[in-house]
Amino acid sequence: MAEEKKNWPPYAPGTHVRESDIRDKKITYTWWEPEVQYNWSLGHAMSKFVQGLKAGKIVGIHCKRCKRVIVPPRMFCEYCYGPTDEWVDLKDTGVIETFSISYLDADARRIEDPILVGVISIDGASPQHGFMHYFGEMTKDEIKIGMKVKAVWKPENEREGSITDIKYFKPLKGGGD
Amino acid sequence: MGFLEKQTDPTTPMHWRGDMQADYFYPSGIAGDKFFKHIMENDTFLATKCSKCNKVLFPPRLYCEDCFEEIQDSEWIEVPSTGTVRLFTVATINAHGKKLEKPKVIAFIDIDNTDGSLLGIINTNDFNKELHGAKVKAIFKPKGTREGTLKDILYWE
Amino acid sequence: MKEVAVIGAGMTLFRRHLKETGKELSYLATKMAMEDAGIQKDDIDMVVMGSAPDAFDGIHMKGENLIDGSAATGKPYVRVFNGGGTGVFAPIAGWWHVASGVADVCLVVAEEKMGNCYPHPQTAFRHIWDPVLDRPLNPNLLWLFAMEMNRYMTVHNIKKEDIARVAVKNKRNAVGHPCAQLADANITVDDVLNSEIMAWPVQRLDVSPPSDGAAALIFCNKDIVHKFTDDPIYVAGTGWNIDSTMWTNRDLYFPRYVAQAAKMAYKKAGIVNPRKEIDFAEPYDPFDYKELHHMEGLLLCKKGEAADLTREGVTQRDGDMPICPSGGLLGVGNPIAATMGQKVCELYWQLAGKAGKRQIPGDPRVGVGQAWGDIMQMATVMVLRRG
Numbered sequence: 001m002a003e004e005k006k007n008w009p010p011y012a013p014g015t016h017v018r019e020s021d022i023r024d025k026k027i028t029y030t031w032w033e034p035e036v037q038y039n040w041s042l043g044h045a046m047s048k049f050v051q052g053l054k055a056g057k058i059v060g061i062h063c064k065r066c067k068r069v070i071v072p073p074r075m076f077c078e079y080c081y082g083p084t085d086e087w088v089d090l091k092d093t094g095v096i097e098t099f100s101i102s103y104l105d106a107d108a109r110r111i112e113d114p115i116l117v118g119v120i121s122i123d124g125a126s127p128q129h130g131f132m133h134y135f136g137e138m139t140k141d142e143i144k145i146g147m148k149v150k151a152v153w154k155p156e157n158e159r160e161g162s163i164t165d166i167k168y169f170k171p172l173k174g175g176g177d
Numbered sequence: 178m179g180f181l182e183k184q185t186d187p188t189t190p191m192h193w194r195g196d197m198q199a200d201y202f203y204p205s206g207i208a209g210d211k212f213f214k215h216i217m218e219n220d221t222f223l224a225t226k227c228s229k230c231n232k233v234l235f236p237p238r239l240y241c242e243d244c245f246e247e248i249q250d251s252e253w254i255e256v257p258s259t260g261t262v263r264l265f266t267v268a269t270i271n272a273h274g275k276k277l278e279k280p281k282v283i284a285f286i287d288i289d290n291t292d293g294s295l296l297g298i299i300n301t302n303d304f305n306k307e308l309h310g311a312k313v314k315a316i317f318k319p320k321g322t323r324e325g326t327l328k329d330i331l332y333w334e
Numbered sequence: 335m336k337e338v339a340v341i342g343a344g345m346t347l348f349r350r351h352l353k354e355t356g357k358e359l360s361y362l363a364t365k366m367a368m369e370d371a372g373i374q375k376d377d378i379d380m381v382v383m384g385s386a387p388d389a390f391d392g393i394h395m396k397g398e399n400l401i402d403g404s405a406a407t408g409k410p411y412v413r414v415f416n417g418g419g420t421g422v423f424a425p426i427a428g429w430w431h432v433a434s435g436v437a438d439v440c441l442v443v444a445e446e447k448m449g450n451c452y453p454h455p456q457t458a459f460r461h462i463w464d465p466v467l468d469r470p471l472n473p474n475l476l477w478l479f480a481m482e483m484n485r486y487m488t489v490h491n492i493k494k495e496d497i498a499r500v501a502v503k504n505k506r507n508a509v510g511h512p513c514a515q516l517a518d519a520n521i522t523v524d525d526v527l528n529s530e531i532m533a534w535p536v537q538r539l540d541v542s543p544p545s546d547g548a549a550a551l552i553f554c555n556k557d558i559v560h561k562f563t564d565d566p567i568y569v570a571g572t573g574w575n576i577d578s579t580m581w582t583n584r585d586l587y588f589p590r591y592v593a594q595a596a597k598m599a600y601k602k603a604g605i606v607n608p609r610k611e612i613d614f615a616e617p618y619d620p621f622d623y624k625e626l627h628h629m630e631g632l633l634l635c636k637k638g639e640a641a642d643l644t645r646e647g648v649t650q651r652d653g654d655m656p657i658c659p660s661g662g663l664l665g666v667g668n669p670i671a672a673t674m675g676q677k678v679c680e681l682y683w684q685l686a687g688k689a690g691k692r693q694i695p696g697d698p699r700v701g702v703g704q705a706w707g708d709i710m711q712m713a714t715v716m717v718l719r720r721g
Contacts, residue, residue, distance in 0.1 A: 007690035008370060008683050012513040013362040014347030014354060014547070015207065022202070027353055028213035028325030032201045032392065040193045040465050047191055050466065070583070072467055078578050098488070098586065100480030102533035106472035108456045114534070117477050118484075119582045129583045131467055132481075140534070145488045164470045193466050200452040201392035206355030239354075240361045242402035245375040247365070 045073045048087060054161040056153055058090045060125045068126040090124035092151035093172055097121050097128060101140045116143055120169055136168035148172040205325070208238045211253070213325040219255075220317055224291045226252045235293025258315035260286040260333075263294065265308045280304050286313060286333060300332040337556035338432040339566040340682045340718065342371025345675035348515045348547035348667030351449040356391050359548035360403030360445045363672075367441070367550035368405075371562055378552075379437035381406040383413040384424025384444040386670035386707075389458035391447045404443040417707030418618065419574070420444065421673035422714035425551055426572045429716075432553045433569075439558075442551045446669035448544040455544045462709060464579075476541070480533040482586040482710060483623045487535060489587040490638035492626075494535060498526035499644050500622035501539050501664050507651060508661025510691030513675065515545055515667035526622075542620045545667035549675030551682070567685045570700065570719035571605070573598030576712045586710060592631025595713040599702070600633075603717045608633045612717075613698040614655065614684065616677045618706040619662040628704055629657060631713065656694050659684060677703040678716055685720040 021027055042050065045061065049072055052059035061073035061084045069088050070077070077084050099118030105111050116138065121130035135143060136152065149169035159165040205213050208225070215223045225234045225248045227241035233254070240247050265284035271277050282299040299308065300316065313333040323329040344366025346352070346359050354362065360383075368374070381404050383397050393399045397413025404411075414420065414427045421444060428442035448455040459475040486492065501521070508517035521539070529539040559566045573595035577584065596608070605611045617628035626640035634655065635643055643649055649657035660666060660680040663673055681701040683689040704715045 006688055008343070008686075008688040009345045009366060009512055012345070012347035013366065014349065014352045014359065014513075016347065016349045017204065017351040017353045019351070022204075022351065025325075028205045028210050028217075030203045030205070030326045032203065034197075034199070034201070034392075036197050038195050038197065038465075040195065042191055042193055042466060046193075046466050072580070072582075074580075078580070097582075098481040098485040100477050100484060100533045100536070101531075102474060102477055102480065103530075104474050104476060104532050106460065106474050108454055108474060108476075117471070117473070118481055128585055131582045132471065132473070132477075134471065145484070162470050163467055195465050195469065197389070197461050199389060199392070199457040201450050202452045203392065203450055204351070204353055204355065206358050207353060208358070209355065210353065238402075239358045240365075240403070242405075242407045245361075245365070245368075245405050247361075 043075065045075045049073055050161040053163065053165040054159045056156065056159065058092055058122055058151070060088045060090045060122070060129070062086050062088050069124065069129065071122050071125040071129050072131055088124065090122050094120040094122040094130055094149055094169070096135070096143070096145055096147045096149060097130065098145055099135065099143055101143070114140055116140065120149060131163070133163070133166060134168040135170070137170035142171070206239070209236070212237050213329070216317070216329055217323045217325050218320065220258060222256050222258050222288065224254055224256050224293070226254055228252060233291040233293070235288050235291035236295070256288065256290045260288040260295070260313055262299070262308045262311045262313060263287050265299065267304050282308070284308060284313070284333065297330065297333045300334050335433045336435055338429050338553050338569045339556055339559040340551060340569070341554050341559065341562040342367040342373070342552040343550065343679035343682050344370060345513050345549045345679055346547050348513050348545040348669055348672070350515070350543060350545060352447070352546040356393070356396065356400050356445050356447050357403035359447070359546065360400050360443050363445070363548040363550040364403065364405050364441065364443055367552050371552045373439070373552070375405045378405055378409065378439050378441045380410040380431050380440045382424055382428045382431065382440060382442045383411065384415065384420040384427070384442065384671045384674065385413060386415060386417055386420050386446055387458060389461065390451050390455055390670070392450045400443070400445055405441060415671070416712045416714070418620065418670055419705045419707030419712035419714040420671040421618070421677050422703055422705035422716050423574060424671065424674055425678045425716055426574060426714060428551065428553050429569050429572055432555050438555045440553045442553065442674070443548065444550070444671040444674040445548040446672045447546045448669060449546045474533065476533040476536055478709065479621050480536045483535050483621065485586045486623055486627055490641070492638070492641045494527060495523055496641040496645050497540070497623045497626065498523045500619065500625045501526045503644070503650060504619060504625070504658050504662040504664040507659055507692065508665025511661050511666050513547070513667070514661055514665055515543060517661060517665055536621065540622045542663035542668040545669040547667060547669035547672040547675070549672045549679055551674065551679055565686070565720065567682050567718055567720050569716065571599035571601070571603030571717040573602070573715040574713065576708070577710070579709055579711065581710050588637055589627055589631040589706070589710070589713065591711060592628055592704065592706065592713040593633060595715040596632045596704070599715040599717050603719065605717065609635060609655070612655070612700050612702050614659060614694055614701050615657050616660060616662070616680055616701070616703040617657065618673070618677065618704055619658055619664050620668055622664060624706070625657060625662065628706065632702060632704055632715070651692070652695055659689070659692050659694050661692070673705065677705055678718070681718040685718055
């Protein structure tokens, strides 16, 4: 008994089942496909943000106590827990904070042409304030943390008030617009 | 100020529509697998008897949740697929709130020779019948078409 | 506040798919813990269940569903959840029950069945993203880790080889673990570096697998611990902390919320110099770089130093500061909440000298376990001490 106690767990209870056992119906199971729909309220801040995107601009909000310009905007500042103040129109350029080169799509399926995605801190907002988006017009060997980028927008008639109104961010050549 | 603004334009985007898609596969478990494999071949049920408290557990399980003792293989017993209606209701709308073409009688059935029960659908066209205490029998799908799930019981009569 | 001791622990096999239902898994782990402690169901006063999103098992309110298997019928019961942090948060909640004096003996059970979500638990993870800002971009959860890994590597100029060493160490460590899903005695750094690139810099062997599994732990009040053992293992400190959801507004290279939780735990434990006073650690390692990231968060080394310590062999089981002697998530498996088995149960087994082939040499007296969850937000830390 004392020797047994020196090896804990003494065994691993549980029955391994392989994908092939499931496919070949060696075990019984019940299958279920739930249908659930959601209607999320955007709230004031997100509503204003997506309206801004529809109009072709990125909107942030100012917290005067913390002296921060926040994007994505919110109705209250999570640091000082007070209401945020006035809306700020930001530039549509920024800097790459981090990125990934993904060979898997959203359903974990393998793709040949990788997706370039990352976090961009937006010019005009406080440092390291920004959001996630795709990168385009650059190769996986060119993409770097610290690269300056600019948003490429959908044409006005195709914008619907969504983060996808920006198609991707491309390298900002030179310094200007 | 952002927080204190009123929203006066009803066309401004206020909601975001979406869904949560995922499909689910529920293995029946050690006890459940034994039970469902049994009803694929037989028209009777299996139950488990706890040797400590003598309860006959139905649906059968790996362990008695009161005594927390594991049920041994020898404690599995066969019982007929018959029972008595303890509670019932007549459903006229489906899970999404739409009216059903034909009402459904759903009953909570105490299974004979066990201390357990099962939910089932009663096959009847008389929706005003008093079913409390009614003796019912499970009607299974034809052997060979059973898949090892609760749907192998078509309904009760 | 009462002193709390651990008197028993149990764990099931971890695999991608297990035949048992969630309740049956909870039962198997609980039964093993009760056997270890030498107690019956009636000796348990209260039960805490830790289990991550209902969306994995596919059973809404699965906390209520799992009580039968958790010896909880007819007892005070609560389910806690904070994503990946649950593995250490459930024991913290168990500790509250005994430390506050409302229970003398508290059982903590952690269970997960990720295999129920088809075709892959990734599908449930899709819903962790913000529906407006992130989901329209069709993100894959791996992107999030890849971005954090990239930031960490770039800020500290760390090479992939050094990070891959963690995967090799943990998968080899797991060879002594009966429950392990991915133990591999022969894996090398080259194997990891040559594995499929999923979302650069994350490659297949950098990631822990989704798993089914359960674990259980039993706490008791110091006043009665003499009934169970002569050499008790005590909870010396607990800490937990969460950072903002707005992960794009934070610099991901350092997990400040882990440092906050660690400071809280170390203060309670009276630990002033973690690197010297802690004998071994089980930081959360769903990815190999996360072990390094969390070592720094746990203040076990300076920022950017974790990779050097790994390269020098300091974190091997026979090194100066063993890290993840259980094999961690990379070696044993990742059934979210049930990782309690590696992060807290393992601390207990090591301190009690019960870890068998995984036993750390010498005389470890203090260990720290940590879990991490949500969108790079939640940190939970527990320090156990012998005597």
